[in-house]
Amino acid sequence: MTVDTFDEAQDARADSPDEPGHSVEAAVAAGETVLAGRFGAPIALVEPELLEGSGPATVVRARIVSSPFGLPRTLVIKRYPPAVPGVPDPFAQEAVSYQLFTALSAEDRMCPELLAHHGPSRVLVVEDLGHAPTLRDKLYGSEARAAERSLLSWARSLGRMHATTASREADFDALLRRLGGPVKERMGWAQTTGLACERLPGRLEETLGVSASGAVRSVAAAAWERSCSSAYRAFSPVDLSPDNNLVTSGGVRFLDFERGRVRNALIDAAQLRVPFGSCDGALALPAGMSDAMIAAWRAEVSGIWPALADNDVFSAHLLDHQLVLVWVRTWEILGDRREPAAALVTWWRDLADYAGRGGAEALAEYAGDVSAALDKRFGPGLSLPLYPAFR
Structure with missing residues (x-):
């Protein structure tokens, strides 16, 4: 899937913000699309779970139905609202931070691995570290x-x-x-x-x-x-x-x-x-x-x-x-x-x-x-x- 088709798919999936479950469903849809664009094949996500967070992003844990790419069974999707002009962009800061660490070896990576992201759609998909205590x-x-x-x-x-x-x-x-x-x-x-x-x-x-x-x-x-x-x-x-x-x-x-x-x-x-x-x-x-x-x-x-x-x-x-x-x-x-x-x-x-x-x-x-x-x-x-x- 090309970047152009990714954008078209995102537009097609857009739904009303008044619809129940809008944020979670939109995040899952965005995650499926960015994963398809990254790996070149559809990857279905099920059993979404909204995770609490203090930042502006909608954060959702979801399970992969099946994948031939050796992906983890569950992953985390972060979908950000539009950037605010004149204010540091949290999506850009986080996406670049994860990119920096994903380039390191697994033993030097002090965070989840970045699996996929897409700048225009403001979506990140990262490794799920599970239900470990904070x-x-x-x-x-x-x-x-x-x-x-x-x-x-x-x-x-x-x-x-x-x-x-x-x-x-x-x-x-x-x-x-x-x-x-x-x-x-x-x-x-x-x-x-x-x-x-x-x-x-x-x-x-x-x-x-x-x-x-x-x-x-x-x-x-x-x-x-x-x-x-x-x-x-x-x-x-x-x-x-x-x-x-x-x-x-x-x-x-x-x-x-x-x-x-x-x-x-x-x-x-x-x-x-x-x-x-x-x-x-x-x-x-x-x-x-x-x-x-x-x-x-x-x-x-x-x-x-x-x-x-x-x-x-x-x-x-x-x-x-x-x-x-x-x-x-x-x-x-x-x-x-x-x-x-x-x-x-x-x-x-x-x-x-x-x-x-x-x-x-x-x-x-x-x-x-x-x-x-x-x-x-x-x-x-x-x-x-x-x-x-x-x-």
């Missing part, structure tokens, strides 16, 4: 050991993802360009972090009465510059929420690349120290867990980035990105007028602790003052609770 399931379960093993597996998988994509930025950009996506996505991150690092001290002084010295502002500006540098760049899913990670027998596998891009990998590594800090509803991990996760991540990337094997160099980089993550999240939360509650108190308290260990005395004092002021205003006695598995 990392969130483990963290909200009742077995601490199982949660600990899953977190370490997640950190190793994240490190391997970074190590195997560290030299693939040009490939990612080329693929994204073919789908019409904005290649220089990094500018958005640079602008957001730059704005936060420059203006957050003023907002905190206004809100909490805590002023930042020139030394603290200089440390934040330098951390921002290093987070935007060309060093240590690799692919990132960006959305590292625990429910986007499946705990399989072969290790943790990442799902949902709707914001996937190449950026400084240490921004992701900082979330091992500020667990899932970019996600709403993040909780805390027990003492020592973050250090163990960081060691697992570091073991995977030190071969590709030998400088990170030096403890002083690595600690300085990690503190930089911890600062950036905490400042950006604080800027976002205060800007949305959400109650910071225990999360910000804990993150700033931890930043003060790690800054003190790293000899950044001015930053340690400032972070401690911010944490205390937040606790005084919204507490007192606030502390982020542990994930249920560790209580």
